[in-house]
Amino acid sequence: MTSTTPLKLPTPSTSHITSQPVYPPSEDSYLLLDAFSLPSEVAFTTSRFPAATTPPPLLVEIGTGSGVVSAFVAAHALTLFNRRDIITLGLDVSFTANTVTNTTISKACAEHPSTAATFLDSITSDLTTCLKPSCVDILIFNPPYVPTSEHPSLSTLRDGKTQQKVIVNSKSKEDYDMEEYLLSLTYAGGEKGMETTDRLLDQLHQVLSERGVLYLLLCAGNKPVEVVERVTGMGRGWKMELVIERRAGWEILSIWRVYR
């Protein structure tokens, strides 16, 4: 096997998701699974977080959606990171996504008890604002990256009471509007599709530990070359390297690792 062929590991089941308004596992999600399954990436993470000699890494995913990416890396932790003593958290602005993610990850880990990490919780949060500074070792972000003329505001979620219930089948006009709004949050990235990603990059130095690595998904419309310039321009040894790239329909998607 060459280092460009991803390991073949089972994809977590998301069959419990019926009509909840969460981002369904898609090409971008699967590209993240492939990125972590590349033998070259397994080599990178296992040398950066050596088992037995370094403390357990905290793995956090922002915008878990269906939970499929976190479920995959958590369930196959021993294979992907050569250690099971990893703790994971999922963050999403949507309460519905968080309850769905709890199920996806718990099921996947229960199916792979001998390789699974320990999943702690899903938390409703705007990016990483709920976290204690400098504690994340592996951060995963599949952002709303599609360039759009308007960028949906989080104020409906911040100031509304609707977050208290899991939306399954839209019944009222209110439910339907909420569903449409939640789905727009999953993809609409505003100018260059970078408005949310830019906010995360601003927080990065406060969020990642010294050994921390961000895995970031971009599309061609995000102008990855400009993002690399921006990251290296942050100084303090920050770098951004391509992990994997793939054409998906009309999009070219890529996964990058950002670390110092």
Added chain:
Amino acid sequence: MKLLTANFLSCAVKACKSSPLSFPLHFKDAELASKSVPYNPILLSNLLPRLDWPALVTSSSELGFTLPQQKPEITPFTPTSSEDGDAVMSGAGEEDEKTLRMLHKVLMETEVVEGKMVCGSCGFEYGIHQTVANFLLPSHLV
């Protein structure tokens, strides 16, 4: 929300991040449940060095558990596998095993189903509903 998770959270208000009072957040009106989680002594003993122990003692006492004031010293061990594939502690003393079982029960299996977490700096209350804590701030606090 698991008790252990509180060790990684602090107030989402920007001005609070630098305040020592914003960590740990304080549990209030917590309804607890016990949820079975696979016992992983290797994780627990390796995790101890990176935990903020005083914060854990505070969080635990707010939920009715008493942890020792000093972080337990667990003897290093070599991991081996039992027949059913579960990690077991080889060479871990009986005392260490007792401590790890206790930590597992308190940190991993104690779940806050409903309740609040309060910031000691600004007083903001974060709700916990169906085990999911809500850290989205209202617009006027962003």
